[in-house]
Amino acid sequence: MTAAHTLQATGLTLGYKDRTVISGFDLTVPPGRITAIVGANACGKSTLLRAMSRLLAPREGQVLLDGKQVHRTPAKELARTLGLLPQSPVAPEGITVADLVGRGRNPHQGMLSRWSVQDDEAVAAALETTQTLDLSDRPVDELSGGQRQRVWIAMVLAQQTDLLLLDEPTTFLDVSHQVEVLDLLTDLNHTRGTTIVMVLHDLNLAARYADHLVALTDGRVHAAGPPGDVLTTDTVRAVFGLESQVITDPTSGRPLMLPMGRHHAVSASA
Amino acid sequence: MTAVEVVTRSRLRRGRRRRLVIALLVVLVVATFAVTLMVGRTVYPPADVVRVILGEDVPGASFTVGRLRLPRAVLGALAGLCFGLGGVTFQTMLRNPLASPDIIGISSGASAAAAFAIVVLGLGGAQVSVVAVIAGLGVALVIYLLSYRDGVAGTRLILIGIGIAAMLDSVTAYVLSKAPQWELQEAMRWITGSLNGSAWADVVPLLAALAVLGPALLGQARNLAGLQLGDDAASALGVRVERTRILLIVAAVGLIAFATAATGPIAFVAFLAGPIAARVTGPHGSPLVPAALVGALLVLVADLVGQFAFGTRYPVGVVTGALGAPYLIYLIIRTNRTGGSL
Numbered sequence: 001m002t003a004a005h006t007l008q009a010t011g012l013t014l015g016y017k018d019r020t021v022i023s024g025f026d027l028t029v030p031p032g033r034i035t036a037i038v039g040a041n042a043c044g045k046s047t048l049l050r051a052m053s054r055l056l057a058p059r060e061g062q063v064l065l066d067g068k069q070v071h072r073t074p075a076k077e078l079a080r081t082l083g084l085l086p087q088s089p090v091a092p093e094g095i096t097v098a099d100l101v102g103r104g105r106n107p108h109q110g111m112l113s114r115w116s117v118q119d120d121e122a123v124a125a126a127l128e129t130t131q132t133l134d135l136s137d138r139p140v141d142e143l144s145g146g147q148r149q150r151v152w153i154a155m156v157l158a159q160q161t162d163l164l165l166l167d168e169p170t171t172f173l174d175v176s177h178q179v180e181v182l183d184l185l186t187d188l189n190h191t192r193g194t195t196i197v198m199v200l201h202d203l204n205l206a207a208r209y210a211d212h213l214v215a216l217t218d219g220r221v222h223a224a225g226p227p228g229d230v231l232t233t234d235t236v237r238a239v240f241g242l243e244s245q246v247i248t249d250p251t252s253g254r255p256l257m258l259p260m261g262r263h264h265a266v267s268a269s270a
Numbered sequence: 271m272t273a274v275e276v277v278t279r280s281r282l283r284r285g286r287r288r289r290l291v292i293a294l295l296v297v298l299v300v301a302t303f304a305v306t307l308m309v310g311r312t313v314y315p316p317a318d319v320v321r322v323i324l325g326e327d328v329p330g331a332s333f334t335v336g337r338l339r340l341p342r343a344v345l346g347a348l349a350g351l352c353f354g355l356g357g358v359t360f361q362t363m364l365r366n367p368l369a370s371p372d373i374i375g376i377s378s379g380a381s382a383a384a385a386f387a388i389v390v391l392g393l394g395g396a397q398v399s400v401v402a403v404i405a406g407l408g409v410a411l412v413i414y415l416l417s418y419r420d421g422v423a424g425t426r427l428i429l430i431g432i433g434i435a436a437m438l439d440s441v442t443a444y445v446l447s448k449a450p451q452w453e454l455q456e457a458m459r460w461i462t463g464s465l466n467g468s469a470w471a472d473v474v475p476l477l478a479a480l481a482v483l484g485p486a487l488l489g490q491a492r493n494l495a496g497l498q499l500g501d502d503a504a505s506a507l508g509v510r511v512e513r514t515r516i517l518l519i520v521a522a523v524g525l526i527a528f529a530t531a532a533t534g535p536i537a538f539v540a541f542l543a544g545p546i547a548a549r550v551t552g553p554h555g556s557p558l559v560p561a562a563l564v565g566a567l568l569v570l571v572a573d574l575v576g577q578f579a580f581g582t583r584y585p586v587g588v589v590t591g592a593l594g595a596p597y598l599i600y601l602i603i604r605t606n607r608t609g610g611s612l
Contacts, residue, residue, distance in 0.1 A: 055505050079508030086502035090365060094553035098280055106496055107508035111489055120281065124273035133273050137280055139553075159507065 004031035011061030021047045022219040034196045036206035039216030045199040053084040079107035083161035091140040098136040104158030126157035146177030166198040231255040284554040295563035302570040306343040342468040346569045352529035354565020357540025359522040366424040370541040371526045374431025378438035379409030380530035385460040389449040399475045399531040406527035462587030463536030472532040479528035487521045491556035537587040538594020
């Protein structure tokens with residue numbers, strides 16, 4: 001189903017009121033791949049995702065989807081190609097899983113159009129993919145954190161977009177659920193070719209799951225490319241101000257960062 | 271059963287329940303409406319009521335039913351629909367049952383302006399409605415601006431609204447005190463809301479407002495459902511957040527203000543209709559139509575109770591006020607318990 005869409009930011013300057021968060025920023029999202037954006041707290045990661053999905057108008061520069069400016073694209077038209085899961089969406093009180101996932105169909109529905117077979121099919125497929133079909137009649141507020149996150153992902157899947165932007169999809173999840181969510185996104189990428197761009201907190205999970213890693217510092221790209229090239233001790237020092245060792249992860253063959261800290265280091269001479 | 275079948279069946283089941291509840295609400299509204307026409311100092315049989323409505327001349331009934339009870343029932347039902355729609359729109363949009371226009375000062379603003387227009391400016395009819403609508407929108411704007419800080423947070427808006435409501439209520443009291451020969455009953459209208467003295471002249475502007483603003487609001491039902499998920503999620507789903515919000519506010523404030531100009535701020539109807547409707551329909555589908563029907567039912571039932579349940583006749587707002595206050599307390603206790611802020 002995927003046509004390779006190009007998503008690109010050029011000369012992007014973003015900010016709120018008198019504060020500039022990102023300036024002169026360029027990024028090309030590789031189509032059909034998984035891109036992870038990492039960086040220290042408040043470095044502009046979420047701001048960047050908001051701008052790429054039309055939620056925040058750039059002060060300068062532009063975001064281009066297939067060569068068209070996203071801020072000039074009608075909201076619904078954009079929402080059929082580009083999906084976004086914000087960091088803290090709100091589930092209305094008492095809403096059931098199927099109902100919430102159904103709201104992802106909004107960009108495909110006209111003001112007066114009725115619910116269609118395609119809508120049911122999209123919701124069913126989203127529930128199956130995220131393994132939440134059994135939960136479909138349960139209220140969202142009764143679910144566990146991991147289940148709830150899968151339901152939100154199901155909602156953006158029901159939107160059936162070829163590009164998916166996710167703002168920290170693994171926050172507040174324990175490690176097994178983090179892996180579960182990231183595996184799910186990888187499945188989507190592999191089976192449907194969905195282009196995925198996500199902001200991640202955990203550098204090592206980002207390095208494991210991303211094809212393309214973007215490290216931000218002070219609103220600029222410090223390094224971008226395959227995780228093996230980007231995740232180095234130099235990058236960790238520049239981005240997080242942290243001394244570290246980077247070794248090869250025996251499980252995945254990807255780089256694995258081990259923070260040094262001031263304690264617990266085994267003496268090098270031993 | 272395939273996944274699609276599971277999804278379709280559960281959707282159809284939810285839809286059936288919703289349609290059933292809506293049909294039941296319609297029946298109840300119609301029944302209460304009929305009772306309002308029949309019952310009073312003299313009780314007329316349904317046949318007489320029907321003949322009056324069809325325009326036949328029935329001795330006694332033509333005046334009592336046609337001139338007194340019918341405008342009263344129609345005005346009560348229309349005001350209830352408007353209060354229900356306006357209230358649930360605000361509650362849903364701001365994701366908080368306390369964010370109802372009668373709590374956050376919009377009804378108070380419309381009411382103070384209507385009282386001012388009548389008592390001080392000597393206006394009447396549609397002019398009063400216009401003044402009330404302008405005041406309602408003005409209050410909405412003031413609350414919005416005062417509570418705006420990098421977006422609008424529900425709690426701040428509610429607290430500021432409660433403060434504004436208190437100020438405006440005292441304006442109403444002051445205006446009424448300036449009208450020495452003002453009848454007590456008429457004054458009560460601007461404090462609690464009343465259907466006493468309803469006339470066809472009050473019905474016309476309200477009917478027009480509902481005919482224009484009601485469909486405008488219903489057309490936004492999907493966007494409203496999007497807004498419930500938070501502003502970012504809504505715009506990611508293709509909802510134009512700011513535009514939708516302005517449309518919703520103008521339509522909801524308009525409905526509340528027109529109804530208030532006709533009946534006074536019937537206490538807590540806007541506040542109660544949405545939560546009651548959600549309780550009976552379940553959280554599925556748009557809350558707009560069920561809440562409108564519950565609003566109409568609340569006003570009509572409360573008016574019957576106020577007129578006939580006690581030795582004295584109470585205005586409708588006294589009864590709805592007595593119903594709403596415990597619910598307000600319950601909501602505050604519940605948020606306290608769950609540790610939330612408002």
